[in-house]
Amino acid sequence: MKLKIKANAYLKGLIIVSKPHLWLGWAEKHARFFANTISLSRWVDAQDKAVFNDYYTSKRDNTKREHLYQHIVDSYELNKSPFQYLEFGVSEGHSFRWWLSHIDNKETTFHGFDTFEGLPEDWGFFSKGAMSSSIPQVEDTRATFYKGLFQDTLYPFIKRGDLKTECRKVIHMDADIFSATIFTLTTLAPYINKGDIILFDEFNVPNHEYSAYKIFTESFYVKLRTIGSVNNYYQTAFIVE
Ligand SMILES: C[S@@+](CC[C@H](N)C(=O)[O-])C[C@H]1O[C@@H](n2cnc3c(N)ncnc32)[C@H](O)[C@@H]1O
Incomplete structure (x- = not known):
């Protein structure tokens, strides 16, 4: 030895x-x-294929993610009781607007975080600054946007007491890049409760969201159960157990 x-x-x-x-x-x-x-392949192989998913499909269709959103809303009766919707990576607000327009509970609040100046670093074929957009114009008073790096806006959000720990959270990770995803998940870790929902928009990208998911769940001993996916696990949702 x-x-x-x-x-x-x-x-x-x-x-x-x-x-x-x-x-x-x-x-x-x-x-x-x-x-x-290799790790992702093992993860996919272990998935219960009876859970809402389309594996294996030869065609990626981004509109399918809305079927996943609807499945989550219906399965967890998200219109019946208030929750906090936190979206990390808003850009022009396509997914944010979907959630805003499909949840009519007046006490549910919607929080969108983004630099609104695009990606802070290169990601695959996208260069730093790609996906830059102006803050979405929405009339709904339940929605608030936080402009800046998550690394600068999330701590103040928590310190102000704006993160409501007592109600359910739907955390929508759509920042694409590893650093932003791991930062957000680890920062929110102490406030994540059983029954919260975590949704990834690019889950099956090995070095980015998948890697952040793996490191997060293995380091914090957080147990996430898959509740649905589309586009071969590109968009994947979990519930915290
Ligand atoms: C794919 S876009 C979001 C798309 C949007 N959810 C939709 O479906 O329309 C990714 C966004 O993440 C943002 N982003 C990535 N890393 C970030 C960080 N560390 N802080 C703030 N925003 C970040 C980028 O500015 C970009 O707008």
């Missing part, structure tokens, strides 16, 4: 002094992608 530990430490030392980042740095992202894809 001791010998194994020594050999392991020696080998690690050798690898680090040989500066692999200089000759293997190009492989870092690909290796992470490969590992996360």
Whole structure:
């Protein structure tokens, strides 16, 4: 055992002094992608296919996400009692408006967070600044928007007491990128309760939302049960158990 530990430490030392980042740095992202894809594949394989989903479909159709939203609203009777809807990544407000127009409970409140200056970093084929938009104009007084990085707006939101811990939360993650997703989930972790719903818009992207989901659930021992998905788990919803 001791010998194994020594050999392991020696080998690690050798690898680090040989500066692999200089000759293997190009492989870092690909290796992470490969590992996360294997993990995602295991996750998909373990899913109960009887739960609302369309796996496997050869065509991605973004309008299907609204069927998922409706399924959640109906299954959890979200129109019957008030909840807090928190959307991270609002852009022009397509998904935000859907939720606003399909929930008529007057006490439900809607909170949309975004830089409104686009992505704060590159994401796949999208460059920093992509998806920039102006704050959506909505008449509904139940809606509030918070302009800025989540990293700057979420703590003040919580400190002001605007996050209502006693009522159900629907947390809609649509920021696309890993950093924003992991930041938001870990910041909200102490306030997440049994019965809250967490919805991802790009769940099956291995190095981004999937990776954030994996790290979050494994680090906080949060148990999330899948309640529906569309587009081969691109959009996936969970309930906190
Ligand atoms: C895909 S768009 C949202 C689309 C919208 N939910 C819809 O369905 O119409 C992603 C948004 O996330 C925002 N975003 C990503 N990371 C962010 C961060 N750290 N802070 C604030 N906004 C962020 C970007 O500005 C962008 O508008």
